[in-house]
Amino acid sequence: MVGDAISHAVLPGIVIAFLFTGSRDSLPMIIGAGLLGVITTFLIEFFHRYARVQADASIGITFTWLFAIGIILISVFAGQIDLDQDCVLYGEIAYVPLDLWITENNLSYGPRTVWTLGFVTILIVAFIALGYKELFLTAFDPGYAAAIGISTTVWYYLLMTAVSLTTVASFESVGAILVVAFLVGPPATAYLLTDDFKKMLFLSVICGVVAVVIGYYLAYWLDGSIAGAVAAVTGFNFALAFLFSPTHGQFFKRRKAIPV
Amino acid sequence: MSDFLEFFSFADANIRYVTLGSVLLASSSAVVGCFTLLRKRALVGDAVAHAVLPGVCLAFILSGTKNPFILLIGAFVTGWISLVTIDYITSRSRIKEDTAIGLVLSVFFGIGILLLTSIQHSGNAAQSGLDKFLFGKAASLVGEDLIVFSAVAVLLLVTTLLFYKELKLLCFDEVYAKSIGFPVRSLELLLTTLTVFAVVVGIQAVGVVLMAAMLITPAAAARFWTERLGVMLVLAALIGAFSGISGAFVSYTAPAMPTGPWIVLIVSMIAIMSFALAPGRGWIARLLRQRRNEARILEENLLKLFYQLGEQQEDYYSNRTLASILERRNIPKKRALRGLKKLKRQGYITRHPEGWALTAEGETRGKRVVRLHRLWELYLTQYLQLASDHVHEDAETIEHIITPELEQKLMEELNYPALDPHQTRIP
Numbered sequence: 001m002v003g004d005a006i007s008h009a010v011l012p013g014i015v016i017a018f019l020f021t022g023s024r025d026s027l028p029m030i031i032g033a034g035l036l037g038v039i040t041t042f043l044i045e046f047f048h049r050y051a052r053v054q055a056d057a058s059i060g061i062t063f064t065w066l067f068a069i070g071i072i073l074i075s076v077f078a079g080q081i082d083l084d085q086d087c088v089l090y091g092e093i094a095y096v097p098l099d100l101w102i103t104e105n106n107l108s109y110g111p112r113t114v115w116t117l118g119f120v121t122i123l124i125v126a127f128i129a130l131g132y133k134e135l136f137l138t139a140f141d142p143g144y145a146a147a148i149g150i151s152t153t154v155w156y157y158l159l160m161t162a163v164s165l166t167t168v169a170s171f172e173s174v175g176a177i178l179v180v181a182f183l184v185g186p187p188a189t190a191y192l193l194t195d196d197f198k199k200m201l202f203l204s205v206i207c208g209v210v211a212v213v214i215g216y217y218l219a220y221w222l223d224g225s226i227a228g229a230v231a232a233v234t235g236f237n238f239a240l241a242f243l244f245s246p247t248h249g250q251f252f253k254r255r256k257a258i259p260v
Numbered sequence: 261m262s263d264f265l266e267f268f269s270f271a272d273a274n275i276r277y278v279t280l281g282s283v284l285l286a287s288s289s290a291v292v293g294c295f296t297l298l299r300k301r302a303l304v305g306d307a308v309a310h311a312v313l314p315g316v317c318l319a320f321i322l323s324g325t326k327n328p329f330i331l332l333i334g335a336f337v338t339g340w341i342s343l344v345t346i347d348y349i350t351s352r353s354r355i356k357e358d359t360a361i362g363l364v365l366s367v368f369f370g371i372g373i374l375l376l377t378s379i380q381h382s383g384n385a386a387q388s389g390l391d392k393f394l395f396g397k398a399a400s401l402v403g404e405d406l407i408v409f410s411a412v413a414v415l416l417l418v419t420t421l422l423f424y425k426e427l428k429l430l431c432f433d434e435v436y437a438k439s440i441g442f443p444v445r446s447l448e449l450l451l452t453t454l455t456v457f458a459v460v461v462g463i464q465a466v467g468v469v470l471m472a473a474m475l476i477t478p479a480a481a482a483r484f485w486t487e488r489l490g491v492m493l494v495l496a497a498l499i500g501a502f503s504g505i506s507g508a509f510v511s512y513t514a515p516a517m518p519t520g521p522w523i524v525l526i527v528s529m530i531a532i533m534s535f536a537l538a539p540g541r542g543w544i545a546r547l548l549r550q551r552r553n554e555a556r557i558l559e560e561n562l563l564k565l566f567y568q569l570g571e572q573q574e575d576y577y578s579n580r581t582l583a584s585i586l587e588r589r590n591i592p593k594k595r596a597l598r599g600l601k602k603l604k605r606q607g608y609i610t611r612h613p614e615g616w617a618l619t620a621e622g623e624t625r626g627k628r629v630v631r632l633h634r635l636w637e638l639y640l641t642q643y644l645q646l647a648s649d650h651v652h653e654d655a656e657t658i659e660h661i662i663t664p665e666l667e668q669k670l671m672e673e674l675n676y677p678a679l680d681p682h683q684t685r686i687p
Contacts, residue, residue, distance in 0.1 A: 004306075004362050008469055051535035051543045056302040056358075057480040064473030065528035068521035075518050178373065181366030188359050224378035231370020238363060248353055 004180045005063035006160070007167040009040040011070030014168070019077060030116070030168050037164020038157060040066060120169040127162055128201075135159065136197060174227035182208065185234035192241040192248045207237055275512060281409050282504035282523060285465050286474055288413035289458040290482075290500030291420055291493050293475035295451055297483065298431040303358070304343060306472035307365040308459040311342030313372025313468065317379060328408065332460055339456040342368050369468075412461045416454055420493070427451065428489050466520030473524040474500070481531035484538035503527035557660050558591070558599045560629045563608060564659075565589055566618045567626030571687075576623050579615035627687045633659040634680035634687075635670050641681040642674065648681035 010033035017032025040062055047058035128135065137145035138155045146152055163183070170179045190203035215230030222229070243251050296302055312335040319334025342364050349360040420427065429437040430447050438444045455475070463471045482495035507523030536543050565585050570576035586596060600616055603609045608622035618626065633655045640651040662670070680686050 004365065047535060052541065052546075053480055053535060054297070054300060054302070056300060057297055057476050060302050060306060060472050060476040061480060061528060061531055064470055064477065064524055065532075067469050068473070068524035068528065071518060071521040072525060075521075178366060178370050180362050181370050184359055184362040184366065188355055188363055191355065192353060219374065222374060222378045223381045224374040225376075228370045228373030228375075228377060231367055232374055235363070235367030235370065238367070242349065242353060250352060 004184075005044065005059045006037045006040050006164050007179045007183075008063040009066035010034075010036045010164060010168055011067055012036060012073055015070055015073040015077075019073075030120075030165065033168035034161060034164050036066065037167065038161055040164075041157065041160040117169050120165055124162055124166060127158070131155065131158070140197075174230075178227045178231045181231035181234045185231070185238055186211070189234075189238045189241045192238075192245045195247070207234075211237055275508070277406050278512075278519065279505055279508040281406050281465060282508045282519065283501045284406075284409045284413040284504075285462050286478070286500035286504035286523060286527070287497040288416045288500075289462050289471075289474045290478035290496040292416055292451075292454050292458045293477075293479040294482065294489070294493050294496050295420075295427055295431055296455055297476060297479040298489075299451070302476045302480075303361050303472070304346065305455060305459055305475035307342055307346060307361045307368075308339040308456050309463055309468050309471035310365045310372075311368035312339045312460055312463055314338050314368055314375055315372075317372055317375035320379065321375065332408075335460045335463075336456055338368065339460055340452065343452050343456065409461060409465075412457055416458060419450070419454060423447070423450065431489070466523060470520050470524045473527060477524070477527045477531045478503070481527070481534040484534040484541045499527060499530055503530065553660075555599070555602070558595065559603055559608075560625070560660055561589065561591070562596065562599050562603060563618075563622055563626035564629045564633070566609070566616075567623065567630050567687075570618065570623070570626075571630075577617055577619075579612045579617045581615040584615075629659050631687050632662045632667060634684065635667070635674065635677075636662070637682070638674055638677055638680050638686070639670055651681065 013032040013034070013036030014029050017028040020032075021028045043062045044058050047053040047062065048055050051058075053061070134145070134150050134155050137148075137150060138152050138159075142152045145155075166183070167179050170182065174182065186204035186207035187200070189207045190200045193203055194200050211233040212230050215233040216226055218233060219226040219229035241249070243249050293302075293305065296304055315334035315336065315338030316331050317334075318338070319331050322334075323330045346357070346360045346364050349355050349364070350357045355363075426437070426442060426447055427450075429442065430444065430451070434444060437447075458475065459471055462474050466474060478496040478499040479492070481499050482492045485495055486492050503523050503526040506526045507519050510522045510526075511517045511519040534542065537545075539545050562585070565588050566580060567576065568588065569580055569584065570578075582593070582596065582600070586593065591599075600609065603622065604611055604616075607619060608625060609616050609618055636655040636658050637648070637651040640646045640654060641648050677686060
């Protein structure tokens with residue numbers, strides 16, 4: 001759920017970055033939102049640890065609060081801001097090809113978002129490749145990780161920065177809520193299919209790609225939002241894994257139970 | 261100021277609707293929120309809020325009208341399904357609850373968006389206004405909405421009152437509730453239904469994202485001020501109502517301001533203040549308590565050192581230099597000096613040119629600490645069979661905590677001993 005919280009809470013960061021630079025350039029927005037993402041994680045931890053608010057409530061309070069601030073900021077500067085609530089909430093990936101990156105001498109490099117997303121993807125892959133051992137240990141055995149000298153706090157915040165970066169990069173295309181489906185859906189599906197962490201990483205990437213391809217055609221067929229369709233397919237994927245996974249599926253669990 | 265008077269005279273029908281609607285909504289969802297919070301399922305409200313969207317769209321597609329009643333039924337059905345799905349996924353697989361919530365929330369919402377955009381692109385003229393469900397429209401509430409709101413608010417409040425005892429038991433001791441034959445499963449369903457009700461209605465005023473705050477935040481704030489469920493419910497309702505009024509007031513004075521986000525902003529501010537300032541559970545209160553404890557432990561340790569020095573030289577009241585005290589125990593010099601000055605103010609020691617000396621009260625208090633320390637060491641060796649060189653650390657902590665009643669009990673248990681395990685006298 002921290003992903004969900006971050007994706008909502010980065011809104012004020014985006015608005016503030018927009019107010020400062022006055023443009024919709026991706027870089028300042030990503031910086032602003034990334035900062036807010038880290039602040040969000042920090043606030044959640046702070047409320048939970050120092051004020052002893054129970055964990056789920058501290059998540060819920062933090063992100064709704066920041067989101068409300070974001071909306072209020074948008075309304076205050078409504079006249080000057082070219083951001084609207086619809087876009088924030090569910091984005092529109094279909095507009096991506098319209099926003100081209102054109103240099104001063106009129107050379108077109110194709111859609112701007114593709115470049116930002118490509119850059120973020122490389123960054124994330126590099127992050128995971130370089131920090132694989134640390135991330136793996138922090139996730140599975142924080143006690144051991146701390147014992148061999150890995151700072152779990154640093155890696156936790158690094159991971160959360162990566163989460164906010166991804167969220168923000170996908171923001172324009174899919175919006176704040178559906179990005180959660182992309183963050184949670186494929187890993188949850190993969191988690192039901194395998195017990196090996198590396199396999200889980202690859203499987204979740206495959207799940208994501210499959211969902212996007214099918215989702216695109218579904219949206220085309222229904223003439224609806226692409227992001228929405230992809231999220232729906234992600235859910236369908238999960239349902240399939242939930243029911244028919246060879247190791248953890250409901251269907252086989254029951255069948256296995258009968259002979260015993 | 262004139263704005264203020266005009267607003268609170270409620271002369272304008274629009275103001276009346278908006279304010280009353282916000283208050284009813286905020287307070288009734290706060291009451292339901294208390295129960296979900298106490299059951300540690302605060303984020304479930306968020307999931308329902310998002311899951312409502314496909315229901316609204318489906319109801320519209322199937323019925324072709326925007327009759328609020330039909331849309332509400334649709335919303336209710338999918339909201340309810342989403343909660344049952346979350347429960348099912350968490351109980352039947354190894355997926356954790358927060359993952360299940362995130363998944364169900366986003367997938368349901370994705371389906372909703374897909375349907376919504378599909379409807380919008382279909383060119384059906386009647387569709388406009390469906391997205392009110394997404395962002396809320398507290399500022400444009402009308403009489404009709406108000407009737408629905410009050411009906412639901414009353415329904416929620418009456419149900420909570422009727423099932424107060426049952427719900428309370430469900431929140432605090434589910435196993436006991438089951439063992440005395442309460443229908444726990446049905447009670448859970450009842451609570452789920454209440455939550456969905458609160459969300460479905462509230463969402464029209466504050467929108468999908470902020471609905472979660474209406475459930476969680478007042479309840480979390482109220483939790484910090486009291487340990488009693490009844491008081492907590494009333495407090496949460498009051499906090500909700502107050503932020504409802506203030507939100508409506510802000511959007512009245514500044515018409516461009518959206519009501520819903522202001523309500524949430526105000527309620528969050530109240531909550532954050534509560535986390536910091538509430539007596540007892542609040543952050544500052546706890547810090548102060550910690551400080552006081554630290555100070556007391558330092559004082560008692562110092563008095564103990566005076567007493568031990570006195571014991572050694574069989575003279576409790578002569579002057580000791582700071583150096584001779586710190587020789588026995590390593591306390592940072594500044595801290596020790598601060599503690600000594602405080603003890604002097606309280607009359608436990610006096611200051612002389614060549615050092616510090618115990619007063620009679622100081623001697624009594626120091627003696628008690630030493631006594632408790634040695635009693636506890638004896639207790640540990642006799643009853644827990646610990647070696648006598650292992651008990652000192654533990655006694656260092658407990659000597660500051662033992663109450664006079666406990667002391668009496670220890671004396672009786674140990675049969676009024678004279679010597680501790682290190683063969684020193686217990687004073």
